[in-house]
Amino acid sequence: MPLPVIEAVVVDVLGTLVDEPAGLRAGIRTIAPSVDETGLEELLGLWQRHIEQEQQRILRGDRAFASSEVLDREAAELVAVRAGVSDPAVLSELAAAGQRLAPWPDAVRGLARLAERFPLIGLSNASRSALLRLGAHAGLRWHQALSAESAGAYKPAAEVYRLAVELTARPPERLLMVAAHAWDLRGAREIGMRTAYVARPVGDPPAPGERFDLHADGLDDLADQLAAV
Incomplete structure (x- = not known):
């Protein structure tokens, strides 16, 4: 499909x-x-x-x-x-x-590529102030950063993902959730968001046979796949 x-x-x-x-x-x-x-x-x-x-x-x-x-x-x-x-x-x-966390080698470049084509939103369980400092330290760039703190919950609670739906004022199926954690993507999928798994050494990989809308080796690979859609 x-x-x-x-x-x-x-x-x-x-x-x-x-x-x-x-x-x-x-x-x-x-x-x-x-x-x-x-x-x-x-x-x-x-x-x-x-x-x-x-x-x-x-x-x-x-x-x-x-x-x-x-x-x-x-x-x-x-x-x-x-x-x-x-x-x-x-x-x-x-x-x-x-x-004070270091970005993955492709993170800054990959975010820039994605931001050229889409409104780009960071969605994190980190608090608002922690997310501000984390992004500044790692050199991460997005159009908006949302913290689970604003929902008074933590992912994978539905209300956290709905922060992004409310911000964009778009149907959830028009939003793509990108994560290295299968549990995170399952939570996003529950409210109707599209999902993209990005492999990381410290992530939570999909279960055997589990599929998300996209599977990528990194953010560059994801950007390439989205460019081909």
Whole structure:
């Protein structure tokens, strides 16, 4: 089935445009320089599990909404305690590690190519202020950035994707959601958005046999495919 006319492209940020695990590892390494690789991965896992657990609690209604900055601070505190660090200044620096993430090599160029043809929207679980700093640090460019904080929820909640639908004032099937996470694309598909999976080393790949509207090796490949539509 041919792809319907696309009037806007919506791109996930964490993991899709920037290498989040690498940035968190770098932040953890600054407070625990002597930890070995196994220990580093254990601390990273502690951080990631806390974020996932608390976002799921919020989605279930077991916890009131808290921004990504609050959750990152909590995760940083857990990691610091495990690493034996108590300096408040060091803790604050670690908590902001998720706002100093490097872009994937094709991210800046790929965004520019997509923005030449479509209104381009970043849609992230990062808070509004964190998203501002993250985009500035990584040199990311879009026409608009939307934070899940504005919906008081986290992806894959439908109300987060509806932020992009409301902004564009276009039917959801005219919006293409781009992400390296299959769970993210499933959420977008639930409200009728078109979907494009972009492979990343840290993403959540589709299940065996699972298909989205487009599958791409990177943003350049995605731009090429959209140019051919």
